[in-house]
Amino acid sequence: MQYQAVLKKMMTELNDVVHYYLDTENDFLNLNQLLNKEIEISFEGYQCLSCGKEKKIFRQGLCYDCFYKSAAVGDWVMKPELSTAHLGIEDRDLAYEKEAQLKPHIVYLALSSNVKVGVTRKTQIPTRWIDQGATKAIEIVEVPNRYLAGITEVALKEHVADKTNWQKMLKNEILDIDLIEEREKLKAFIPKEAQPYFLANNGKITEINYPVLQYPTKVKSLNLEKTPSYFGKLIGVKGQYLLFEDNTVFNIRNSEGYKVIIEVK
Structure with a gap:
């Protein structure tokens, strides 16, 4: 089966083992059900998660312009001690910041x-x-x-x-x-x-227990810009990573905003 997606952080559900879901164009893909199956991931381009334009992703799924405008990625996100909404002081959008910080x-x-x-x-x-x-x-x-x-x-x-x-x-x-x-x-x-x-x-x-059949002995990261097509057997999901049999690991979170086709063999 083939799925098209603009990658976003995997959704999770804590049970005896964590359940992982990937938001695709027409459905939610339950990744736990793909363990021990061969998967091909093909990189098709970019789509900013904020403006929706097909512009190169800068950071956190956003294009350069949106990254420096969006209230959702102000410095206080990574450094909570810089939060100022409790003082009524705006960083980028006080209403948004009050909603998030207070x-x-x-x-x-x-x-x-x-x-x-x-x-x-x-x-x-x-x-x-x-x-x-x-x-x-x-x-x-x-x-x-x-x-x-x-x-x-x-x-x-x-x-x-x-x-x-x-x-x-x-x-x-x-x-x-x-x-x-x-x-x-x-x-x-x-x-x-x-x-x-x-x-x-x-x-x-x-x-917390993760759906992992086998942990890698070493890890090599998959970068879709350098390797636009990858094929491997999925043996686990942990954090925001897909783990493959050949020790390749793919960080979904770091690839937000990437347009991909995922084919399950």
């Missing part, structure tokens, strides 16, 4: 290779953890806006990593770490403004 946010610990600290809107749990390929995660604080989450993350990343080693994550090389113990160690470093929001009674660890 919502409950969670600062968490996730285990994907090493343990890392991160920030997400409360409504994005557990989606954010799945997208990072975390096998376990636990919440630390729940704050009323993105700024407080951001300054908490900045303080905590002095004591714990804030990045995932994506190659180790894909090879399933994961450290054995007690997240509850790590959370207690970090409690003392939470900024004064966020201390009242510490989730004192939260000892719940979320465990």
